[in-house]
Amino acid sequence: MYRQMLSATQQESRAKNAVAEFLFRELIVPKVFFDAPWPNGRKRVDVLAVDRSGSGEIHAVEIMAGTNSLTRIRQAVDDLGDIPAHFKYLALFGNKNYRVDSRILYAPDGLGRVGVIQVKEDSAGDLSVEFSIRPERFGLNSSVFEMIDKFTAARYPNIEIRP
Amino acid sequence: MNNATPITTLQYTDKADHFLQGMKLLNDDVSAYRTGVGLLAIHSAISLNDAIIVGITGHRGKYENHVQAADELDNICKLTKVMNSKGVRHLRWLLAKKNRVAYEHRRLDDDSVQMAVDLAKKFHSWAYNYFREVLRVQANA
Numbered sequence: 001m002y003r004q005m006l007s008a009t010q011q012e013s014r015a016k017n018a019v020a021e022f023l024f025r026e027l028i029v030p031k032v033f034f035d036a037p038w039p040n041g042r043k044r045v046d047v048l049a050v051d052r053s054g055s056g057e058i059h060a061v062e063i064m065a066g067t068n069s070l071t072r073i074r075q076a077v078d079d080l081g082d083i084p085a086h087f088k089y090l091a092l093f094g095n096k097n098y099r100v101d102s103r104i105l106y107a108p109d110g111l112g113r114v115g116v117i118q119v120k121e122d123s124a125g126d127l128s129v130e131f132s133i134r135p136e137r138f139g140l141n142s143s144v145f146e147m148i149d150k151f152t153a154a155r156y157p158n159i160e161i162r163p
Numbered sequence: 164m165n166n167a168t169p170i171t172t173l174q175y176t177d178k179a180d181h182f183l184q185g186m187k188l189l190n191d192d193v194s195a196y197r198t199g200v201g202l203l204a205i206h207s208a209i210s211l212n213d214a215i216i217v218g219i220t221g222h223r224g225k226y227e228n229h230v231q232a233a234d235e236l237d238n239i240c241k242l243t244k245v246m247n248s249k250g251v252r253h254l255r256w257l258l259a260k261k262n263r264v265a266y267e268h269r270r271l272d273d274d275s276v277q278m279a280v281d282l283a284k285k286f287h288s289w290a291y292n293y294f295r296e297v298l299r300v301q302a303n304a
Binding site for chain 2: 025028029052053054055056145149160161162163
């Protein structure tokens, strides 16, 4: 009964947490950042996970909570297109049974597909997370590792395994 | 820190990944897979250590026992001026449990299994933090 009183921001934050835990489990030993200013301060990535303690593949997630607006979802996918990441995901929470048109998920050159993550809430209020569409790797220049090294050196992750 | 043998390093990091992910999966039902969890934790660290050693020296050491692998990692840390030696301690702890887990009749207690899981993850974190250039072949593959 309390869940219905949560604000949109609170619901989005719950989804961020659930997705972060999901990636933390799926990946090897990631560093996870919430609202990450990646690749620069003009854009915030809802959940950014850099695998292998910040030395590996970059995973970027855009959270969409409580909307079935095709325009907004398409915009979210477009926004992901500008983010340098090896794997990109759209995470849907409280979007009823909305299914993403898979054609919009592919990179223009076909090298990469945005994955779709479904966040679901059961009657007890517990969240579960699963892939509805698995991601395909995007092509990136290896110079991105210089950028990510600077990024991870400049801030503490929200979640990590400490050595 | 250049990688002397990127392909072989990648083969070892792949093995380390498989062991680590298997460990995480089985750890969800630790009572059913206790010994498997422990062994996968230990082997994930052994394989990642092999990746570091082969990446830096160009060859994998042949050891009378696995404790020598930790000694070699310790030497590599000194050679490459890696001052943080936590990873060597994690590896030593895991290697010290290998015979008990794999060959002896005694079972690993709950605390030791959990410690093995934690230290395997910590060893991976340490390795990727301090040998990132050597191990980055994975991400570039």
